[in-house]
Amino acid sequence: MSATEAAIDLWKEIVGGLFARAWENAGRRDLPGALVANLAFNARLMERFVHDVHQPPSEALGKFIDLWGKEWADFQRLWLGKTPELFTWPETGKSPGDGRDLFRAWSKFYEGELKPLLNIPQVGLARFYQEKANCLMDKFHSLQRASAEFLEMLAVPMDESLRMLRKEMDRTREASKISEGLKEAYGIWINNLEKLYQNLFRSPDFIKCLSSTVSALAEFVNARMEYVQQWAKAAQLPTIKDLDEAYRELYLLKREVRSLRVAGCELRTERLLATKTQGREEA
């Protein structure tokens, strides 16, 4: 009997045994006895199962394990090969760079490997919904990446100011009282921090990062709105776009009314002046 046939027989016994015995025993109104008999039977089944598991695996099972094992190893090699920069640390003695190598490496990996997955054309009735969901995920990632880079830039002056404080404190160790020493240290630190931030905020790198973070935020908000609006539309609820259209029309109407009112006032004033002038002339 092959391993497959043995497995099928075992399965049939389990299913038959679990239900048939219990049903028979319950019919004889010997429920406790039926339960005990059932438990004993289940124990024998479990023993048989454990015994069978310890038998040498069949050729089919071996091939199955080989196939999946090989595929898994290939998969890991493939992805590790695509992301070497993510796992590269700067060599000892070499400059660590501007600290944004990781962001660049991740961006390259994301744009090359993950984003194409989100851009796979969707099919079926729910394709538009799926497309918008994919777009939302993409923009969410962009926002996270931009925010992380922005926060990393903001953290640099903090690190630098603490380093400068340590150097300064090493230089001047004398302080008559703890509290005065702390105050002085705080004063040095906050002044340095302020100067470092002012220098950072005027740098082209920071301005570019700020601009891209704000753009990423705007794109994410737009994508989120698009995604939510399609569900609102499906639920027959008014969307932001609908409201904006109504507001725009209202605004234009109000402008029209105002200009008509102003024109009316001017006309009335002109007529009044003309009447007065005429009255004076007649007089």
Added chain:
Amino acid sequence: MKARHENVWHEFAEELENLQVKARRAREILLGPLETEIATTPYEVVHKEDRVKLKHYRAQEGPGLRTPLLIVYALINRETMLDLQPDRSVIRTFLKGGLDVYMMDWGYPTRKDRYLTIEDHVCGYMDDMVDFIRERHGIEKINLMGICMGGSFCVMYASIFPEKIKNLNTTVTPTNFDTDQGLLHVWMRELDADRLVDTFGNIPGDLMNLGFLLLNPARLVIDKYRGLLESITDRQFVENFVRMEKWIFDSPDLPGETFRQFIRDCYRENLLIQSRMRLGDHLVDLKKITMPVLNIYARYDHLVPPDSSRFLTQFLGSTDVEDLCLDTGHIGIYVSSKTQKEFAPKIVRWLKEREGRVAGGKLRVSGRGSRVAGRRRPSGQESATDARIQP
């Protein structure tokens, strides 16, 4: 070494004891009654149009100036800054000086206000309020005072409707944007305003607050609160601090189209100072501003740096202009105890000196000898901006 070691522990114990006393006092103050109300000077809302209200503060000491003053604050933050604390209230100083004060309350814009342009604010709401005041008092002209962006609006208004304005006062008002003195000027040129407006509609107040905090995070996010902790046993300090916090984070949204136009026409293209800015069919020509102008700015203003404010008077058509530079910052000009004695009383005096004048800058003949105030050239150091900005 041992003595120093013992000293350290002794000092540490002393500090802990002080801290304990401080914490107890702080608890009493924070859990007790605190007077943190702002804008407590009584007023009456005399006119309302959409979200915009006109507040009227009646003069305290008998009839003062016949010509009322309309104050136009910026669209960013709230006009309650001028009445933050009873002892440092610009409004109260004006009222004590005999001014009849009106103030525009721009309210809280909602989504439906997103299409309002600068023209709607200046030639719409402001013009209606000015006409209302003129009709109410039966006068042809009023005094106009603008603060920050409100001052830019006042400059635009005065150039379009000069016949309605008797005297113009601009305070920390940005009119020249071709400068890198302020971080905002550097950032705004690179920001994609169109995308922000198309995304958000109105620019969220919280986003703007975040931007303002980012201008100097060391002082505004860290040092400010360290200062609070240090002075937390001083009830008056805590009350004033909380009032300031209430004001500073009370930020209405900014109507999108107004923001778009302000960034494009002012920050990017600097049209205002060049008299090339258009509000609908109206051209904002600074030469048409012929009434007396008092231009006040702050030397240490990080939001509207001196180079952004001080050139205005060189481009006006008026012969009675004066610049005043105060040694303070953008907000300190209103709330600093030192400038309280300088800023508001100066405006009151300046307006009183011109109360009796008729159109054309000539003084009405009075019992006393008087002279026509000549054009006062602005004093200031030459900067790169001077070379670029020529009247």
